[in-house]
Amino acid sequence: MMIAIMRRAIAVTINGKRHSNEVEPRLLLIHYLRDVLGLTGPHIGCETSICGACTVLVNGKAIKSCTMFAVQANGADVLTIEGLASDGNLHPIQNAFWEEHGAQCGYCTPGMIMASKQLLDRNASPTEEEIRHGLEGNLCRCTGYQHIVNAVKSAAAKMGA
Amino acid sequence: MASVITEQEKLIGKGIKRKEDPRLITGTATYVDDMQLPGMHHACIVRSPYAAANIKSIDIKAALETPGVVAVYTGAAVKDVGPVPCGASLPGLRVPHHHILAQDRVYFVGHPVAVVVATDRYIARDGADLVEVDYDVLPAVADPEKALADGAPAVHPQWPDNVAFNFHQENGEVEKVFAEAEVVVKQRITSQRLIPSSMETRAVLAEYRSGEKALTIYSSSQIPHLLRTLVAGMLGVPEHKLRVVVPEVGGGFGSKLNVYAEEALMGWIAMKTGKPVKWIESRRENFLTTIHGRGHVDYYEIAAKKDGTITGIRLKLIQDLGAYHQLLTPAIPTLSVLMMPGLYRCQTICADIVGVFTNCVPTDAYRGAGRPEATHGIERMVDMLAAELKMDAAELRLKNFIQPGEFPFASATGLTYDSGDYAKPLKKALDIVNYMGLREQQRKARAEGRWMGIGMSTYGEICAFGPSPATPAGGWESASVRIEPSGKITVHTGVSPHGQGEETTFSQIVADELGVDFNDVVVLHGDTAIVQYGIGTFGSRGTAVGGTALYFALQELKAKIKRFGAMLLDTDSVVYEEGRCACRKTGNSVSLAEIAGASYRAMKLPPGTEPGMMATYFWEPPNFTFPFGAHIVVTEVDKETGVVTIQRYVAVDDCGKILNPLIVAGQVHGGVAQGIGQSLYEHGIYDDNGQLLTGEFMDYAIPKITMMPWIESEHTETPSPVNPLGVKGVGEAGTIGCSPAVVNSVVDALSPLGVRHLDMPLSPEKIWKVLQGGQA
Ligand code: FES
Ligand code: FES
Numbered sequence: 001m002m003i004a005i006m007r008r009a010i011a012v013t014i015n016g017k018r019h020s021n022e023v024e025p026r027l028l029l030i031h032y033l034r035d036v037l038g039l040t041g042p043h044i045g046c047e048t049s050i051c052g053a054c055t056v057l058v059n060g061k062a063i064k065s066c067t068m069f070a071v072q073a074n075g076a077d078v079l080t081i082e083g084l085a086s087d088g089n090l091h092p093i094q095n096a097f098w099e100e101h102g103a104q105c106g107y108c109t110p111g112m113i114m115a116s117k118q119l120l121d122r123n124a125s126p127t128e129e130e131i132r133h134g135l136e137g138n139l140c141r142c143t144g145y146q147h148i149v150n151a152v153k154s155a156a157a158k159m160g161a
Numbered sequence: 162m163a164s165v166i167t168e169q170e171k172l173i174g175k176g177i178k179r180k181e182d183p184r185l186i187t188g189t190a191t192y193v194d195d196m197q198l199p200g201m202h203h204a205c206i207v208r209s210p211y212a213a214a215n216i217k218s219i220d221i222k223a224a225l226e227t228p229g230v231v232a233v234y235t236g237a238a239v240k241d242v243g244p245v246p247c248g249a250s251l252p253g254l255r256v257p258h259h260h261i262l263a264q265d266r267v268y269f270v271g272h273p274v275a276v277v278v279a280t281d282r283y284i285a286r287d288g289a290d291l292v293e294v295d296y297d298v299l300p301a302v303a304d305p306e307k308a309l310a311d312g313a314p315a316v317h318p319q320w321p322d323n324v325a326f327n328f329h330q331e332n333g334e335v336e337k338v339f340a341e342a343e344v345v346v347k348q349r350i351t352s353q354r355l356i357p358s359s360m361e362t363r364a365v366l367a368e369y370r371s372g373e374k375a376l377t378i379y380s381s382s383q384i385p386h387l388l389r390t391l392v393a394g395m396l397g398v399p400e401h402k403l404r405v406v407v408p409e410v411g412g413g414f415g416s417k418l419n420v421y422a423e424e425a426l427m428g429w430i431a432m433k434t435g436k437p438v439k440w441i442e443s444r445r446e447n448f449l450t451t452i453h454g455r456g457h458v459d460y461y462e463i464a465a466k467k468d469g470t471i472t473g474i475r476l477k478l479i480q481d482l483g484a485y486h487q488l489l490t491p492a493i494p495t496l497s498v499l500m501m502p503g504l505y506r507c508q509t510i511c512a513d514i515v516g517v518f519t520n521c522v523p524t525d526a527y528r529g530a531g532r533p534e535a536t537h538g539i540e541r542m543v544d545m546l547a548a549e550l551k552m553d554a555a556e557l558r559l560k561n562f563i564q565p566g567e568f569p570f571a572s573a574t575g576l577t578y579d580s581g582d583y584a585k586p587l588k589k590a591l592d593i594v595n596y597m598g599l600r601e602q603q604r605k606a607r608a609e610g611r612w613m614g615i616g617m618s619t620y621g622e623i624c625a626f627g628p629s630p631a632t633p634a635g636g637w638e639s640a641s642v643r644i645e646p647s648g649k650i651t652v653h654t655g656v657s658p659h660g661q662g663e664e665t666t667f668s669q670i671v672a673d674e675l676g677v678d679f680n681d682v683v684v685l686h687g688d689t690a691i692v693q694y695g696i697g698t699f700g701s702r703g704t705a706v707g708g709t710a711l712y713f714a715l716q717e718l719k720a721k722i723k724r725f726g727a728m729l730l731d732t733d734s735v736v737y738e739e740g741r742c743a744c745r746k747t748g749n750s751v752s753l754a755e756i757a758g759a760s761y762r763a764m765k766l767p768p769g770t771e772p773g774m775m776a777t778y779f780w781e782p783p784n785f786t787f788p789f790g791a792h793i794v795v796t797e798v799d800k801e802t803g804v805v806t807i808q809r810y811v812a813v814d815d816c817g818k819i820l821n822p823l824i825v826a827g828q829v830h831g832g833v834a835q836g837i838g839q840s841l842y843e844h845g846i847y848d849d850n851g852q853l854l855t856g857e858f859m860d861y862a863i864p865k866i867t868m869m870p871w872i873e874s875e876h877t878e879t880p881s882p883v884n885p886l887g888v889k890g891v892g893e894a895g896t897i898g899c900s901p902a903v904v905n906s907v908v909d910a911l912s913p914l915g916v917r918h919l920d921m922p923l924s925p926e927k928i929w930k931v932l933q934g935g936q937a
Contacts (some may be wrong), residue, residue, distance in 0.1 A: 051444075082188045101824065141831075
């Protein structure tokens with residue numbers, strides 16, 4: 001009863017580098033990133049688009065990459081946590097998560113940071129309420145979120161300065 | 162850039178940013194699912210959709226024919242693998258044989274029935290979908306009180322009463338105290354089933370090297386060494402041929418303080434197939450098959466004098482165990498009994514536990530493990546007593562506290578509380594919120610028709626598990642410190658941190674003790690091939706027990722450093738300070754790196770001294786530690802919707818000496834978040850057929866960032882005399898202190914309606930119903 005699954009050719013720019021692969025149509029973007037390309041920064045916490053651990057930026061927008069097929073990312077520009085630091089310098093959001101102890105087990109962290117990036121791209125100086133609203137799609141079981149709020153505030157201050 | 166830390170600065174007590182973080186914030190940490198081994202297969206487990214059923218047949222043909230499926234195994238293949246172990250022992254405990262795959266019957270929804278091994282994770286799932294299991298469905302029971310009723314379905318047919326054990330403990334003249342009590346308050350209180358929900362689910366990767374007959378299991382665990390001992394036993398692999406590696410772990414909260422069927426199963430498959438095999442638990446499996454927490458129905462009675470003096474506490478505790486005993490399942494409620502008098506002087510207690518089998522996933526240790534339930538019980542009862550006596554809740558607590566001069570204090574349950582000043586955090590919290598002012602505000606709010614509540618809890622904990630005689634597998638901890646020939650320092654710790662930040666706090670300890678640069682220290686853990694035997698991370702023990710082992714290892718090492726220093730300086734009187742040994746007389750000195758180098762070159766050795774610079778210490782704690790604190794919560798209940806809003810959350814925790822305030826704050830916040838989850842949102846619900854209704858994050862509400870209030874976290878610092886660091890532990894404090902404070906606050910808010918108790922979670926629906934009834 002098994003039908004041979006047709007593979008599709010895709011080309012995706014990830015962290016500034018172009019990747020061409022043949023993938024099954026059902027392959028989720030998160031599995032493409034992690035298993036095919038070895039970009040294991042984005043994590044899987046639910047596979048049902050609730051936890052946000054898999055968040056990456058697709059054409060500048062925060063996307064839960066377990067919600068999207070790799071074939072849907074054909075031609076897209078994807079930024080993962082691995083591509084955030086440049087020339088060995090941490091992005092100010094990464095630095096702020098470090099300074100403010102925004103990570104404990106670290107599992108939610110890459111997704112949190114990418115969602116924070118979208119938040120700050122859209123709103124350079126968010127209020128606490130706006131930060132909470134902007135990160136509502138990302139679950140963290142360790143931190144109680146308070147240090148994450150602090151980290152985003154501090155990153156906003158540094159990036160605005 | 163990390164701030165450069167000079168040798169002279171003392172680091173203990175400072176909010177140093179964590180060493181762990183650079184890899185976590187760049188996505189370069191390695192969790193189990195991040196690993197790929199050559200030729201690796203993927204496993205997917207077929208699980209029972211029924212809570213109780215006989216397995217009539219299993220058809221694996223279609224699955225096996227799927228291209229890419231390598232093997233399918235059912236219970237018959239693994240029937241000789243040893244059972245999933247229970248480490249707890251209680252007199253008369255009934256222990257069902259817990260096979261790693263179901264044999265002829267399933268006992269809970271999610272029970273593993275078969276496993277499909279394939280070349281790809283998608284194909285493994287395809288294969289699992291094609292395994293046909295024919296079940297004969299049996300009646301199930303999912304509620305522990307119903308399971309105790311006459312005629313209830315038997316979870317295990319050989320034990321028709323569903324009772325796994327009874328446990329009794331008492332102290333003092335219980336009957337007399339209750340007969341003579343001026344007031345007795347009674348209440349049934351539940352602590353609902355909770356789902357730990359670490360963001361990383363369980364994950365196992367196993368690899369077998371047939372040439373060396375060596376098995377390696379990578380697992381997301383809190384207890385690498387215990388896992389190795391126990392899985393080696395299950396598989397019949399010599400312990401020294403099994404290596405357990407715990408890479409980065411995405412949270413545990415007690416749920417990974419366990420040995421699971423899948424850990425042994427993957428080891429077995431790796432040996433059977435000769436290929437590495439990986440199993441990553443799906444979120445749904447995590448909810449169905451990783452242990453749950455709590456699951457109490459408690460019947461409390463508290464006896465007191467009219468002046469508020471508590472004279473007796475009586476508890477009947479019904480523990481929902483689930484279908485099997487996982488590692489510590491039956492032991493958890495006994496911790497509730499130990500903690501039942503809380504911070505109060507009362508010496509008369511009586512507790513009866515009945516441990517009940519249900520057709521549900523087992524309960525076991527979840528953040529706080531037995532102590533949140535106990536604290537919730539006593540702190541609710543004290544509030545109800547205050548209401549009954551028309552006394553202020555704070556005043557009643559202050560009246561009954563054990564006093565600072567009474568330590569070490571022998572508790573009614575046989576513990577020796579180490580140190581404490583219980584009034585201190587309560588008074589501090591009352592000051593912070595301006596308690597009198599708040600009560601005034603509350604009067605005004607009520608006059609305006611708003612339901613505002615003020616609630617508190619004053620909690621105690623048993624932490625730093627623990628003296629070995631009181632723990633099933635040893636309660637000591639180990640550390641080794643090696644100064645390399647270059648002077649760099651490698652620490653091996655037996656604890657297994659997974660978010661608690663001990664790579665940082667332990668480096669702080671080393672930096673201060675040896676006067677070295679924080680950045681010259683590396684802390685390694687979680688690999689049984691490189692770290693000496695250790696117990697692991699749970700029960701707020703990492704720093705209090707593991708850190709203390711490190712401290713003592715460092716003292717031994719310092720003695721050796723001085724012997725080498727004296728030899729090199731040709732003197733008999735040296736001091737060791739700020740990373741150098743100096744001769745008291747001449748002032749000449751040598752650096753630690755010079756000393757370490759000399760110890761390895763060993764051209765000359767001090768008398769009776771071995772070459773090299775390493776010390777290992779196994780520390781046996783003489784007692785538990787007993788952190789404490791006070792939480793005050795201000796709430797408002799929306800009259801229309803029943804929604805509870807936390808307007809203020811003040812936590813004053815005393816976890817002994819604080820090594821790193823940033824990390825301690827993080828632990829408090831995270832603990833409180835899980836407490837708020839229990840208080841307001843979370844409930845693992847099984848229906849009468851044993852189906853888990855809350856099987857995904859859609860249905861099981863862990864707090865989101867928008868659901869958390871700002872936590873005002875403060876401390877008092879009462880050092881523990883149990884260890885030289887003076888630390889007590891903080892991992893569970895937030896969770897333990899939280900739930901009674903929240904519920905007391907909401908009950909206080911609704912007390913004008915005659916509400917005297919509410920069971921968690923305080924969902925809008927539940928409160929709304931109360932409001933309808935109350936206003937009717
Ligand atoms: S894994 Fe994608 S949202 Fe949870
Ligand atoms: S840091 Fe562990 S889940 Fe967020």
